[in-house]
Amino acid sequence: MIDKDLKGIKIKLISIIKLRRNKMKFKKLFLISIFVFVLLMANTVMTFAATYEWSLASVLPESHPVHSSLEFFAERVSQNTDGEVEITIFAGGQLGEEQDYIEGLQLGTVDMAKVSSAPLGQFSESLQVLSLPFIFRDIEHQHAVVRGPIGKNLMSDLEDHGFKGLSFFDAGFRSVTNTVRPIRKPEDLEGLQIRVMGSQPLIETINAFGATAVPMGQGEVYVALQQGVIDGWENNIPTVLTFNMQEVAEYYSYTRHVSIPDILIMRNDLFTDLDEETKEAIMDAAEATAIYQSSIWGDYVGQAKKELKEKGMIFNEVENIKDFQKVVTPIYEKYGQQIPNGEKLIESIVNYE
Numbered sequence: 001m002i003d004k005d006l007k008g009i010k011i012k013l014i015s016i017i018k019l020r021r022n023k024m025k026f027k028k029l030f031l032i033s034i035f036v037f038v039l040l041m042a043n044t045v046m047t048f049a050a051t052y053e054w055s056l057a058s059v060l061p062e063s064h065p066v067h068s069s070l071e072f073f074a075e076r077v078s079q080n081t082d083g084e085v086e087i088t089i090f091a092g093g094q095l096g097e098e099q100d101y102i103e104g105l106q107l108g109t110v111d112m113a114k115v116s117s118a119p120l121g122q123f124s125e126s127l128q129v130l131s132l133p134f135i136f137r138d139i140e141h142q143h144a145v146v147r148g149p150i151g152k153n154l155m156s157d158l159e160d161h162g163f164k165g166l167s168f169f170d171a172g173f174r175s176v177t178n179t180v181r182p183i184r185k186p187e188d189l190e191g192l193q194i195r196v197m198g199s200q201p202l203i204e205t206i207n208a209f210g211a212t213a214v215p216m217g218q219g220e221v222y223v224a225l226q227q228g229v230i231d232g233w234e235n236n237i238p239t240v241l242t243f244n245m246q247e248v249a250e251y252y253s254y255t256r257h258v259s260i261p262d263i264l265i266m267r268n269d270l271f272t273d274l275d276e277e278t279k280e281a282i283m284d285a286a287e288a289t290a291i292y293q294s295s296i297w298g299d300y301v302g303q304a305k306k307e308l309k310e311k312g313m314i315f316n317e318v319e320n321i322k323d324f325q326k327v328v329t330p331i332y333e334k335y336g337q338q339i340p341n342g343e344k345l346i347e348s349i350v351n352y353e
Contacts, residue, residue, distance in 0.1 A: 178232025
């Protein structure tokens with residue numbers, strides 16, 4: 001009887017020991033499983049975390065067609081680099097005016113920016129040729145110039161000043177918008193205060209027409225027109241609509257005096273430090289974006305004009321464009337001497353096919 005009891009107790013003890021061992025094994029397996037899960041999650045985060053996180057600044061709001069091109073570029077770069085490069089767009093002048101972006105790129109506080117090549121010409125003199133009046137016959141001529149060897153040389157000159165040029169963007173032909181009267185001949189501009197970008201060739205062009213050029217940041221223009229500080233400004237049709245300038249300046253006169261391309265740039269030191277594969281990925285994205293931007297820009301111009309007409313803007317052609325071209329001849333002579341190899345560069349652009 002005692003032996004049976006002892007045997008029963010022994011069996012129970014063995015069962016308890018086995019149960020405890022199983023619990024310990026389960027606990028170990030559970031802890032190991034958690035450890036493996038944490039490692040997997042950490043690896044997943046590391047896989048999807050961007051190696052580079054860059055800012056891209058633009059004065060244009062998200063409603064502007066150029067903004068969708070910047071989004072296209074950011075997405076294409078991310079795809080080309082398997083998510084290693086993440087670009088955050090700061091639109092609508094969140095980081096200031098274009099002059100601020102240019103200085104920020106040099107200081108390292110801004111990584112990338114979409115700016116007009118006009119103010120950038122203050123830093124790279126050769127780029128000023130793109131701001132000369134009537135230098136481009138049409139948009140096809142401009143594309144041929146900036147996407148060919150001349151454009152590549154202009155981009156290369158930027159590197160000496162701390163910028164890496166990625167691609168040129170269409171910015172349309174600029175014409176005069178004002179609050180006073182239609183502009184049909186240069187004399188109609190006499191006495192008018194016309195806002196311009198910070199570009200010396202552009203300032204001299206408007207002054208040659210008989211007006212007074214007033215350099216001013218884009219963000220100040222609407223209120224300046226509203227308060228009568230200036231009489232007009234000069235820009236392309238999509239930008240007039242984007243900033244609702246028809247509300248404060250009803251006359252749009254087709255002077256088409258300049259077609260200054262925008263340019264997508266980044267810090268040259270940032271680009272130089274990248275491996276060759278990443279550099280190639282960025283330049284591929286920039287090239288694809290330039291083509292995409294041209295296509296949507298062309299489509300948007302006609303739509304924007306239609307909307308502006310519906311909102312009350314009055315459009316007119318000038319009487320004789322040669323009258324406008326004649327008064328700016330001295331500007332070519334000046335910049336032919338001022339820009340390095342200026343005469344040869346201007347001639348190569350004018351005659352480029």
